[in-house]
Amino acid sequence: MTILYSLIPTPFTMKTFNNTFTTLENFGHSMRAPSYRLRPKTPDEIYEAFQLARKSGLTVTLRGAGRSYNDAALNGGGIVLDLSAMNRIVEWDAATGFVCCEAGVTLEQLWHKVLPDGWWPPVVSGTMATTLGGCLGANIHGKNNFRMGTIGEHVTEFTALLPTGAQVTCSPSLNADLFYSMISGLGMLGVITMVRLKMKKVESGLLEVHAWPTRTIEEHLNSLLEGAPNYDYIVGWLDTITVGHGQIHAANYVHDDPDPAKMQVRYQTLPDRLFGVMPKSLLHYFMTPFVNDLGWWGINNAKYIASLRRHTFRQSHAAFHFLLDYVPDWELSSGRAGLIQYQSFVPKETALQAWTTILARTKKFGLPSYLGVTKRHRPDNFLLTHAVDGFSLALDFKVRRREEMSKMLQEFDQIILEAGGRFYFAKNSETTPKTALAFLGEETVSKFKKLKKRTDPDGLLESDLYRRVFG
Numbered sequence: 001m002t003i004l005y006s007l008i009p010t011p012f013t014m015k016t017f018n019n020t021f022t023t024l025e026n027f028g029h030s031m032r033a034p035s036y037r038l039r040p041k042t043p044d045e046i047y048e049a050f051q052l053a054r055k056s057g058l059t060v061t062l063r064g065a066g067r068s069y070n071d072a073a074l075n076g077g078g079i080v081l082d083l084s085a086m087n088r089i090v091e092w093d094a095a096t097g098f099v100c101c102e103a104g105v106t107l108e109q110l111w112h113k114v115l116p117d118g119w120w121p122p123v124v125s126g127t128m129a130t131t132l133g134g135c136l137g138a139n140i141h142g143k144n145n146f147r148m149g150t151i152g153e154h155v156t157e158f159t160a161l162l163p164t165g166a167q168v169t170c171s172p173s174l175n176a177d178l179f180y181s182m183i184s185g186l187g188m189l190g191v192i193t194m195v196r197l198k199m200k201k202v203e204s205g206l207l208e209v210h211a212w213p214t215r216t217i218e219e220h221l222n223s224l225l226e227g228a229p230n231y232d233y234i235v236g237w238l239d240t241i242t243v244g245h246g247q248i249h250a251a252n253y254v255h256d257d258p259d260p261a262k263m264q265v266r267y268q269t270l271p272d273r274l275f276g277v278m279p280k281s282l283l284h285y286f287m288t289p290f291v292n293d294l295g296w297w298g299i300n301n302a303k304y305i306a307s308l309r310r311h312t313f314r315q316s317h318a319a320f321h322f323l324l325d326y327v328p329d330w331e332l333s334s335g336r337a338g339l340i341q342y343q344s345f346v347p348k349e350t351a352l353q354a355w356t357t358i359l360a361r362t363k364k365f366g367l368p369s370y371l372g373v374t375k376r377h378r379p380d381n382f383l384l385t386h387a388v389d390g391f392s393l394a395l396d397f398k399v400r401r402r403e404e405m406s407k408m409l410q411e412f413d414q415i416i417l418e419a420g421g422r423f424y425f426a427k428n429s430e431t432t433p434k435t436a437l438a439f440l441g442e443e444t445v446s447k448f449k450k451l452k453k454r455t456d457p458d459g460l461l462e463s464d465l466y467r468r469v470f471g
């Protein structure tokens, strides 16, 4: 590939550019893409990268922490702009809860900054490694989606750099069309560089968690539906091997324990050694032998038996939200072929039928999911929205018999579409253009493409996901 290096100003010179060629992966290590990885530190450097792409005929994908389960932040053969170095918290007002951050700031940096002052990010993902830019690109939801909506609903303003070099400021009232489409827009309309958002006031470093078992999928969904109005957060675990068994965790903010020590990062932070001895970074090696049908059947049954007692306990914010971060690199335990996730969002009226059918289909294919997580949702106004007035079910699959797995997931898509459901572009790796068109609708897809023509007339921004779904 010939690059017109001489025309390129620093810092992306010929030598540095060539040295950036590397293979990037999705979170589950099941998808790979060799690409040029550039790490701009300023909007000017982002613009330089766009110029470089234009001159070299390469496309550009934005990447935050690369925690998407699929190819949203991959760009085979092209440039990947890794925005993780743009990670300054520029302004924090502990009196009002407004924070202004560069887009590469992670949720971990954010809660470390705000919790000691009595605030918490209003919406977080199941890992704190994600960046604000990535969270807005996908418009993430948390375990409180039914109450607080998506992260985009808490953004008061953001600044973005378009591939044309134009800088735009967007809010619900200023450039509103870009506000509602760049949030959820998968980095395909421009680069969000600065974000201003409002934190949630909390009075304690703890949440009060209520846990109870559910015996059938129907009971599980009813628990989510009826339980949600009484709690700040609700999430369910479904045993997807012994189908039906499950457990609900529902949590409320604590108001009667204003011990400031519990809001300190060191109280919340998870120890990095197990029993004070074994580094947790080694844990995934010990998990690997159990990541098979029998192993997970045993784990799920043990978990269900342990969950039979209805109980209440107090847990730190970090422990409740970021359980998956307890075991670093846990996804590696799925083995060399990696891990994928399939998350569907289905209206409350049709979810039971759809998911009963899907889980039966996993048995027919002999490809059970090892982990099923459910949440309660409400719709939102963002252009490529995934949410519905209903529930989501996220199914983790160890990748094997890839062609059959792919066929099975295509069958799932049909079942979900017939149920009036939607899909999440940060998770699913098999969504086809036909499925995307069916759930988004022609009007939305054409609006998205028109906006893209306006913000990115040369079509510089492309990702493997974009080519797969909208190409």
Ligand SMILES: Cc1cc2nc3c(=O)[nH]c(=O)nc-3n(C[C@H](O)[C@H](O)[C@H](O)COP(=O)(O)OP(=O)(O)OC[C@H]3O[C@@H](n4cnc5c(N)ncnc54)[C@H](O)[C@@H]3O)c2cc1C
Pocket (backbone or CB within 6 Å): 027, 061, 062, 063, 064, 065, 066, 067, 068, 069, 072, 073, 083, 103, 104, 124, 125, 126, 127, 129, 130, 131, 132, 133, 134, 135, 136, 137, 138, 139, 140, 141, 142, 143, 185, 186, 187, 188, 190, 191, 192, 193, 324, 426, 427, 463
């Ligand atoms: C263990 C785990 C748990 C998770 N739990 C949840 C959950 O509870 N809820 C949920 O909603 N998601 C969840 N996710 C998914 C995750 O939150 C999203 O994939 C999120 O987008 C990842 O953020 P990131 O910084 O890694 O972004 P990346 O994966 O690097 O990028 C995500 C998208 O954002 C775009 N993007 C990145 N930076 C910018 C920018 N500056 N401007 C514009 N676009 C940009 C990228 O091009 C890409 O399309 C989870 C993921 C993991 C691994």
